[in-house]
Amino acid sequence: MLANKTIVLGITGSIAAYKAAELASKLTQAGARVEVVMTESATKFIAPLTLRSLTGRLVVTSMWELNSEFSIEHIALAEAADILAIVPATANIIAKLAAGISDDMLCCTVLATKAPVILAPAMHADMFQNSITQENLAKLKARGFTIVDPAYGRLASGKMGLGRLAEVEEIIGTIKQVLGKSGDLAGKRIVVTAGGTQEPIDPVRHIGNRSSGKMGYAVAEAARDRGAEVKLIAAPTSLSEPAGIEVIHIKTAIQMNEAVAKATAQADGLIMAAAVSDYQPKSVAKAKIKKKESPSLTLELIRTPDILTEVKGNFLKVGFAAESEDVVANAKQKLEKKKLDLIVANDITDASSGFGADTNKVSLIDRNGNVDSLPLLTKREVADRILDRVVELLAKKARR
Ligand code: C5P
Secondary structure: OOOOOEEEEOOOOOOOHHHHHHHHHHHHOOEEEEEEEEOOOOHOOHHHHHHHHHOOOOOOOOOOOOOOOOOOOHHHHHHHHEEEEEEOOHHHHHHHHHHOOOOOOOHHHHHHOOOOOOEEEOOHHHHHOOOOHHHHHHHHHHHEEEEEEOEEEEOOHHHHHEOOOHHHHHHHHHHHHHHHHOOOOOOOOOEEEEEEEOOEEOOEEEHHHHHHHHHHHHHHHHHHOOOEEEEEOOOOOOOOOOOEEEEEEEEHHHHHHHHHHHHHHHHOEEEEEEEOOOEOOOOOOOOOOOOOOOOOOOEEEOOOOOOHHHHHOEEEEEEEEEOOOHHHHHHHHHHHHOOEEEEEEEEOOOOOOOOOEEEEOOOEEEEOOOOOEOOOOEEHHHHHHHHHHHHHHHHHHHOO
């Protein structure tokens, strides 16, 4: 989604400026045209040549030096932008923007653009928490600027505090979210589940499964990038929190059931990519179960709720079917039984597919019995193919 987008990357004078180089590089690699505008103080921290080399474009450092096609007419840069991101944003640029000052190329570009603006502040914690900075940020937020909040951690002063530049991946996630606001899922509320539930046996053990959560996270991120308001109900995974998505962390099937019921009270669609345990121990031992002489131990298991079958509401329901035999036939049965609009079936015996892999080979089966068998794709590509069908099915539902 970043391909062929013009991203104006404003860099201001903070020690975190070097991280803007990584951002510029990743955005360029994703196919975006990155136009860098640096303030004079930013050039003290990082060389314009670095950004020029990473983006393959001339870098604007002054309104008066003719070193860019945009130098003469700054309005052209403001007009060309699909999005403007200031990374890092110092207290100074935040104050100047809040006051409407336009004494350098970056301020002029922000004032002149109609494109959305993202600010990723980075500064000493005391400067960030100062009520002047907070008031300025609130003012900019109210005007529609998106703020990527700084993180807590070690600051350049050596002290710990809130002021570290957000992670580059989080900034990219926010850029995608903002760019996607006019996507084909704009205004839709989508609930996604991901990961494998864990059913406790005793305080240290649980019944789990091998789901990595990658498929569900990919669906959630793709929905976000297409403009949806996404709630992700996640069982434990090792994946990092995606930007622009409300993540609800749960562990057990019962907790997931409750979270799904709550989140879908106002939803247009539910996509259940989670591997929900079908059984849970009948009782959870209060203390750690000790090893005994007996060669066997019996655990009594009881059924967990079938979330997809139990959930109530007139929203679109998409399920997954991880099968090891008769994939399509078994998935069709599940679609009927769980009254789904669409089921995503995959053969988990295939190593390139399913648990833990970055790729997946699935068939999409709808209520009319149409079977669309997709080739081996990345999980993100699979996510987008599922969402193509979700968009189509939501439109059909609206016409009914
Ligand atoms: O019946 P099976 O577990 O194969 O169905 C898979 C689909 O049902 C998945 O979408 C999964 O998230 C969902 N599921 C559920 N509640 C369960 C078990 C599975 O919603 N207890």
